[in-house]
Amino acid sequence: MSEQVLVETADRIRTIRFNRPTKKNALTQDMYDAAAEALESADTDPSVRVSIITGTDGVFTAGNDIVDFTQRPPDFNEHDVPPVRRFMLALLNAQKPVVAAVDGLAIGIGVTLLLHCDLVVASDRAVFKTPFVDLALAPEFASSQLMPRIFGHAVAAELLLLGETWDATRARETGLVNRVTEPGKLDETARFIAAILAAKAPTSLKASKALMRQPVESIEDRMDRENAIFASQLQSPEFAEAAAAFLERRAPDFDKLG
Structure with missing residues (x-):
């Protein structure tokens, strides 16, 4: 596993933590591979019932590392699956519940990955932004289909077209987030929810x-x-x-x- 993605399993809960705080947890292809491996192995590990995806204090993830992606752009047409797609498929196809715990910045894929988690907890200082159009890109991780379906077209356009920033309250109102808590109680709340799931059949x-x-x-x-x-x-x-x-x-x- 990459040192920039910390993986811990305890009490039937696997915690996958983005751990690159000096770069605001911007995701590199190595980090995508490590996170994908943690999710894939969770499905086959009988000691794991639930996974939590989280970041570090004040930062969930700033999204893709632009330098890494420009230097090694993923080729979605190549025979081998690029790390970012491997991660997307691992989360999309995860058989066991996945809980996200978001503190601070959640940018780009830091937002769209939440659409594929089963439950999302955010701190009251969390901020959500998908600046794809601002970067002359397009939405990813099926967000162009899922956001209009979940939020309605007009609300989804706030994120995907206008590139607006949502606070935790707005994210809770739209249904992107299930619960909002204080930063100091985020991990505790996420683990509480995960423990409830882990105790079920x-x-x-x-x-x-x-x-x-x-x-x-x-x-x-x-x-x-x-x-x-x-x-x-x-x-x-x-x-x-x-x-x-x-x-x-x-x-x-x-x-x-x-």
Whole structure:
């Protein structure tokens, strides 16, 4: 792992921390590779139930390192997957929940990656900006589709066309952020949320996330898809433990199921 991306796993939670504060955590291709590796391995590591993506004190990430990208521009047509695309695919396809904890600057991909996390916590000093047009570029990470869908076209245009800066309050109002807290309580809040997720039935949690990420389909088709998973879960050890815990008036313990 890169020293500029710190990875720690404890209490079933993997923390992936951008750690390049002297450059405002601007992301290099090496950092993308390291973050992608951490996400990919989390999906196959039974000791990990949830991942947290965060930055350092006062800085989430200033986005792509412009110098690194101009010197080594990613070729999205090459046979090998560029590191930035590897990271995008790792986050997009993450089977287990991902929580983002944002303090201070979140610029460019520091904003668009949040669209692919399951829950986002921000400090009250967080700021969000996507200056793609200002840099004569175009939106990325499917933000041109997801932002209008989530926020509505007019609100998405504030970020993607005007390049406006949102504070934490505006981000919470639009639905980009789930919760806002004091900077000193950000890590604690993110880990609290992650711990709640980590205690839930892992197979059920992954299935629910996968359903929420499915492309739009007819209501009947979605019902059929849900019902098939629901029926399967009824026969699972997880449901047996949840039902027993309910009847015994205790918290379920899914760790004992392996």
